[in-house]
Amino acid sequence: MAYKVIIVGASGLIGSSLLSALIRSEQIAEITLLLRNSLSISNSKVKEIVINFDELDNYASKINGDIIYCCLGTTKSKSPDPNNYRKVDLEYPLNLAKIGLQNGMSQFHVVSSLGASSQSKNAYLKLKGELENELKKLNIPSLHIYQPSFLEGKRQENRPLEKIMMPVMKLLNPILLGSLENYRSIKASDVAKAMMNQSIKELTGTFTYPSKQIKELA
Template sequence: MGIKVILFGATGMVGQGVLRECLRDDRIESVLAVGRTPLGDKHPKLRELVHPDLAALMSLPGTQDQLTGYDACFFCLGVSSAGMDEAAYGRITHDLTLTVARALASWNPRSTFVYVSGQGTDSTERGRVKWARIKGRTENDLLALDLDAYMFRPGYIQPLHGITSKTRLYRAAYVVTTPLYPVLRRLAPHHVTTTEQLGRAMIAVATEGARVHVLETRDINSTASCL
């Protein structure tokens, strides 16, 4: 028997890649994709839980029953900080993440929780960069919970297998950067990863663990190659 995974953010670029790897991997028995909109995908291993307000979902009667009995949660949900004030960005990046994680720590104690953070995250929480400071606070609070929590800090992420970003600006940027990816990989191998490697690394830490709980791009790629 494989492990059972909850996936938040399956419609985003990273989430799409993680879902693909989970559905292809025999170590994963089932995936529950939790999100605001339906995926439109069908697979024997895939089930969906859709609600327009994910924070409210976590306190609804019956949610605990639907999210209990899982071995791991891959939290790939996130937004760009561009154009958002600190309070609004914090509500999504920190508050929603911790609402989910605290519930899962109670319902599935010591289960694996993988959070997609970012290269440059500020663990001191005192830096001047808003997103890095808030993600640092999120990481620190997650690591304090009764979860086997892992922080993924990817740098540049190359989407593979037809996966695209939901953000128009990012899609336009990938038109320019995708042809340059082989060069980026050669020049800065420890700062570049792919959606496939992210998914494989998450499966690896959920099934085997990892030697560190904060994984930079180099660690992500190394972990992915061990699966």
């Protein structure tokens, strides 16, 4: 089967890797990118739609595909306003899933975070947990939640803390054994590969993948 897919967050670390993998896949017929700003990608498979995410309903007729991959995410430095932060990490993905369902979407793949829990005292993990809970209530035929740990990869934006953490994680990874393996850093490209690999299996149900399992699926 050749799939018609939608990516949200294609300019990010995981989303850009996912886009490259999907372009190469013979099982993907058409890729629609929902973007704030054009990436100027020239490929016969790829169609860009520049949208205002605050008015997502106005683009509902264009959010039409077999599979939606949601790689949206922000940081406190990019979205210091808590309301905007909540929009990007919870409201946009949730609205996207609802519109996709209305238009016949069969699969929804979303990037969350290791440790996500609506009961967490950490605001970031709490928000991710709330999103997971709300998505599960929608009864999506095939829902896939990816919970990676610290991501490895070259970002376009400058993130000083991550530059410091990368070499630290490389030192820590070998000693994180047993149940602690989930906390080893993971390549963004591995998360992208796992997302693509799971989407072409036509699985039914709700699946949550912690970081260690994501690596195994890549």
